Structures are given as C-alpha cells and as structure tokens.
Amino acid sequence: MDEYEPLKVAEGVYWVGVVDWNLRDFHGYETPKGGSYNAYLIVDEKIALIDTVKAPFAGEMIKRISRIVDPSRIDYVISNHVEMDHSSSIPAIMEIAPKAKLFASSKGKTGLYEYYKEDGFEDWDLQVVGTGDELSLGKKTLMFIEATMLHWPDSMQTYMKEDRILFSNDGFGQHIATSKRFDDEVEDVLEDAAIYYANILLPFSSQVLKYIDRVNGLGIGIDMIAPGHGVIWRKDPARVIEAYGRWAKGETFAKVLVIYDTMWGSTEKMAMEMVEGARSAGVEVRLRHLRKNDWSMTLKEVMEAPVIAIGSPTMNNKMFYTVSGFLNYMTGLRPRGKKYFLFGSYGWGGGAVKGMEKEIASAKFELAGESLQVKFRPFEDDLDRCRAIGQKLAGMAKDMAKY
Numbered sequence: 001m002d003e004y005e006p007l008k009v010a011e012g013v014y015w016v017g018v019v020d021w022n023l024r025d026f027h028g029y030e031t032p033k034g035g036s037y038n039a040y041l042i043v044d045e046k047i048a049l050i051d052t053v054k055a056p057f058a059g060e061m062i063k064r065i066s067r068i069v070d071p072s073r074i075d076y077v078i079s080n081h082v083e084m085d086h087s088s089s090i091p092a093i094m095e096i097a098p099k100a101k102l103f104a105s106s107k108g109k110t111g112l113y114e115y116y117k118e119d120g121f122e123d124w125d126l127q128v129v130g131t132g133d134e135l136s137l138g139k140k141t142l143m144f145i146e147a148t149m150l151h152w153p154d155s156m157q158t159y160m161k162e163d164r165i166l167f168s169n170d171g172f173g174q175h176i177a178t179s180k181r182f183d184d185e186v187e188d189v190l191e192d193a194a195i196y197y198a199n200i201l202l203p204f205s206s207q208v209l210k211y212i213d214r215v216n217g218l219g220i221g222i223d224m225i226a227p228g229h230g231v232i233w234r235k236d237p238a239r240v241i242e243a244y245g246r247w248a249k250g251e252t253f254a255k256v257l258v259i260y261d262t263m264w265g266s267t268e269k270m271a272m273e274m275v276e277g278a279r280s281a282g283v284e285v286r287l288r289h290l291r292k293n294d295w296s297m298t299l300k301e302v303m304e305a306p307v308i309a310i311g312s313p314t315m316n317n318k319m320f321y322t323v324s325g326f327l328n329y330m331t332g333l334r335p336r337g338k339k340y341f342l343f344g345s346y347g348w349g350g351g352a353v354k355g356m357e358k359e360i361a362s363a364k365f366e367l368a369g370e371s372l373q374v375k376f377r378p379f380e381d382d383l384d385r386c387r388a389i390g391q392k393l394a395g396m397a398k399d400m401a402k403y
C-alpha cells in the first residue's frame, strides 16, 4: 500500500480522486475541514473514468489510475460537470488516452468547448447524452441522469445499474478531507452535507425538488451515492436524499440567529441583549460575529433559522465591510421564507442600518419589524428594547418554524 493506492468502492469500481488536505477556501467559500475531488474508475470489458480532479492534482489522479490499469487504456471519460474542480484534468487524460470517447450533457459540451478550446477540445470524440441514455461497459451499464442546476445548467449524474451506484458529482457532496472514504467511517457527515447544501445548492432548491421527483420517477434503486466531493454514502443513502428534500423545502427550527460585527462594542451589546431576550423566551439562539466565525457555517445556521437579526456599526457612513460582504454573499444564496431584523450603531450621521435595509429590500427579503439604531452606545433603555425585540423575534421563530 502506498499513498497512491486507489480504493475499491465495489467490484471493478475504484475511487481514484485526490484529497486536498489544505483546502481552506473553495472559490470564496471557507472549508475549514479541507476537501476532496472524487473521480471513479470502472474496469469492465471497457474502462470508464467518471469525472476528474482539479488540474494541479492531475498527476496524482493519473498515478492512482496507473495502480489499476494503464491510463492509455481508458475507453470512456464521463464529464458530469464542467466546473474546473471536476473537469480541468480532462485535457491531461485525453492526451494520455486520445482515443477515449467523452460523454457530457448538451450544456456540458458547450462548457467543455469554452474551457478547453485551446487544450485539445477539437480533437476529442464527444457524445452528448441525456436522461435515460445508456452506455454498456460489458457486464456493467451506465445510465445518465440530467441534474440541471445541481448546481450548474450542465450538471449531470451517472448511475451504474447493476451495482445501483449513483455517481452524483456535486449533489450530495461535502467538503471534508479525510483518509476515510465512506459515510459510516466519519462523524458529522450529514452536518457537513448541510453546510455544503447551504453554500452551494440553496439558491437552486426548487430545482433540487424537481430533481428528486425525476430520480423517483426513474424507479431506480440506489445502494450507494458516490459524490464528487467528500465521502461516499453507503449507509442508507436515502437519508441524504431525504435531507435534501427537507432543506429544499425550507426546513427551519424554532431558532433565532443573530449575526453582527462591532467596532467599539455598541452593536455587540445590542446583539447580546437580543440573544438574552430570545433565550429567555425559550428558543435556541445562535450568535455569530462575522470576523470570528466561518461564513460557510453561518450560512448553514441561516438555512435552519426562520428569524435572523443582523447588526452593523457605521463606518464612514456605511455599514461595516464584513456586514456588507456577508449580505452580498447571503442574498446571492437566496435563503427564502425568513424574516430579518436589522440593527446597528453610529456616531455622527449613521448609514449602516439604511445600507442594510437597501440590501434586504433589493433581495426582496421580508423585514421582521422597524430597524433599531443607537447613537454612540446603547444605554439601559436601549438594551431593554433590544431584550424585548429578542423576545418578539423568538415568538416569530416559534410560529414560523417548519418541522
């Protein structure tokens, strides 16, 4: 056994991906646990590679494949998704196996052209496939399932009929780096899948529900889900599909989330009193200082909370830069069906609360009530109001919680 040892997932099916131990930022999304790019090799009468890895890791993936077969013998390369973390080693593979046939969705073909038109695309033998199309490898058969907007227009998944394995690409992934490859070997995998969903799939929740209907309509059994990131679901894979259904429908709990930043402690004092008010009213409360918490984790909290209070100090007549950045990130992920309460502090002219109100209005999010701002520092009557607001938000959270 060496560091390039592939891992057998099922008879003739191998994980040949890479673990990115030091990944801490996935295109702007914090990944404190690292990540992996999963590729799978199927060895039958024909040899198929499902997805590849991020280009800097191509050599490692090829070494791993070489432990099983000569990579030049690869007959088929399946590109489930063109985003670079899965496709950017395709040029390297097609150079080693120039006769390999490539399979992608219609939009996948367009994306591969756009990315790799100067890297050999014109020489590739590419076949477009859609839902229900099949590819025989000999004893094993692959079937393609379009997974449009999970999370790009081109996204596709590949199902191996005989072993009932769904190669799901980004769907059902998690960003964790581990030497373990299966869900029953690691802790908190559903929590990691929820963080991933909140940061990657949340804006596409209605398409997730359509996708679940489409897969159910195909009437296929799924014994294993092998995603493009993280560990493989082999222990009751239906549990993550069921969780996707809940997250997509907007599952929330009786919970108030308070997100803030602070300069001289005024906004923080207000936040703390709201926490105390909500806590005393009997709901769970989470407090997230934007410079002290991973935003990716905070987004998972946003997904679960029906009521969210956001506080900012005023700096140069604007909301604080972290609050502005967070609102930009959060509104892009479109968490729906929530109520937002805005608060903050200022010294001279103000501006933070107004700026936040503008952002929330342009995202068409609903406010939980009139915003609150204090000048310089909150005194006892201000803090009393904050506590009362916390209690009011708790009542809303109880009424709005789904599940």
Ligand code: FEO
Pocket: 081, 083, 084, 085, 086, 151, 152, 170, 228, 229
């Ligand atoms: Fe894992 Fe959309 O890339």
